[in-house]
Amino acid sequence: MSQPLATSTPPADAPCIAPTVRRRLAALLYEALILFGVVFIAGYLFSTLTQQRNGLTHHNLLAAWIGLVVGLYFVWFWTHSGQTLPMKTWRLRVVAADGSPLSTGRAIGRYVLAWLWFLPPLALHPLLGLRLPQTLAIAGVWFLLWAAIGRFDPQRQFLHDRLAGTRVIGVVR
Numbered sequence: 001m002s003q004p005l006a007t008s009t010p011p012a013d014a015p016c017i018a019p020t021v022r023r024r025l026a027a028l029l030y031e032a033l034i035l036f037g038v039v040f041i042a043g044y045l046f047s048t049l050t051q052q053r054n055g056l057t058h059h060n061l062l063a064a065w066i067g068l069v070v071g072l073y074f075v076w077f078w079t080h081s082g083q084t085l086p087m088k089t090w091r092l093r094v095v096a097a098d099g100s101p102l103s104t105g106r107a108i109g110r111y112v113l114a115w116l117w118f119l120p121p122l123a124l125h126p127l128l129g130l131r132l133p134q135t136l137a138i139a140g141v142w143f144l145l146w147a148a149i150g151r152f153d154p155q156r157q158f159l160h161d162r163l164a165g166t167r168v169i170g171v172v173r
Contacts, residue, residue: 018157018170019092021147024150024158027086030086031086034085039066042066042069046058046065046066075104079101082094082102091172091173093168094168094169095166095167095169096167097165097167110160110161110164113160114160116160
């Protein structure tokens with residue numbers, strides 16, 4: 001399968017511009033808007049197919065389904081063009097650390113590791129019996145610390161990218 005010229009990945013030896021953390025977080029905010037629709041449709045499909053009448057019925061299965069659908073969304077875009085719609089808008093692309101396109105395995109690894117943005121502080125909620133405001137405060141601090149890691153990284157990469165062997169680059173037109 002050949003990729004269109006506009007979305008082809010630059011050669012590994014081509015200079016790559018490291019995007020600012022602010023630009024990456026703006027793309028993340030836009031991504032959240034797109035994911036709202038993806039999750040809504042996936043949830044509606046699940047509820048219809050399982051005849052779910054109560055939000056607590058099959059809630060663990062629903063959570064797994066949503067995680068799978070969101071994972072498929074990201075893995076498909078990252079392995080086909082390296083960009084989701086928000087990444088195209090903000091001219092960002094995810095590539096392997098050496099600049100090559102992502103393999104399916106590396107894209108899945110990046111998706112799983114990206115959950116480190118959210119899961120550690122949210123796991124404290126039931127473990128420590130925290131109230132919602134405390135959980136949100138801890139999650140906010142965690143989110144800021146995670147973003148700061150990218151700010152102070154020499155190539156402005158977040159920790160999950162380092163661990164997954166990927167990097168986000170700016171696309172020059």
